[in-house]
Amino acid sequence: MTLNNEEINRYSRHLTLPEVGMGGQLKLKEAKVLMIGAGGLGSPLGMYLGAVGIGKLGLVDFDVVDHTNLHRQIAHAASDEGRPKVHSLCDTILAGNSNIEVEVHNIRLERENVLELFGQYDIIADGSDNFETRYLINDAAYFTKKPLVSASIFRFQGQITIFDPESGGPCYRCLYSEPPPAALVPS
Numbered sequence: 001m002t003l004n005n006e007e008i009n010r011y012s013r014h015l016t017l018p019e020v021g022m023g024g025q026l027k028l029k030e031a032k033v034l035m036i037g038a039g040g041l042g043s044p045l046g047m048y049l050g051a052v053g054i055g056k057l058g059l060v061d062f063d064v065v066d067h068t069n070l071h072r073q074i075a076h077a078a079s080d081e082g083r084p085k086v087h088s089l090c091d092t093i094l095a096g097n098s099n100i101e102v103e104v105h106n107i108r109l110e111r112e113n114v115l116e117l118f119g120q121y122d123i124i125a126d127g128s129d130n131f132e133t134r135y136l137i138n139d140a141a142y143f144t145k146k147p148l149v150s151a152s153i154f155r156f157q158g159q160i161t162i163f164d165p166e167s168g169g170p171c172y173r174c175l176y177s178e179p180p181p182a183a184l185v186p187s
């Protein structure tokens with residue numbers, strides 16, 4: 001794998017960083033990241049991962065852009081209202097960097113599709129907004145041996161961590177063995 005002339009120019013500030021350099025940039029280009037959620041977390045995440053040159057980004061969401069999303073889900077424009085979020089986010093990412101590949105999965109993540117999907121990527125990034133999905137993602141990442149970058153927000157609080165049982169660390173169920181009762185928690 002190599003960089004074309006436009007990419008060498010685009011990523012020049014990376015290439016001059018000793019911590020990144022050509023080797024690091026090529027690692028980014030070879031990487032395949034699957035993002036769950038194209039909303040409040042997925043918007044900035046997708047835009048940044050696309051801008052830095054992750055070679056392949058997968059976007060999973062089944063929701064459509066709503067007027068109440070616009071004040072924080074910054075990948076979506078007012079003209080995107082009613083469109084699937086994965087398409088809106090994909091367009092925004094590619095408008096910034098057309099060197100990369102974006103694959104949209106306009107689906108609800110389920111037991112039946114999650115393992116096959118995770119198997120196609122190197123790293124899973126969870127920006128989902130409900131516990132059912134969060135546990136499903138944890139279990140699928142565990143069984144497919146993929147590092148899981150897990151983030152969540154509630155009002156003014158945020159949490160982010162990386163679960164990588166393959167390197168000896170815990171998984172999400174090690175921290176929280178059971179989902180909380182649905183009636184007690186907000187999404």
Ligand SMILES: [Zn+2]
Pocket residue numbers: 170171172173174175
């Ligand atoms: Zn565990």
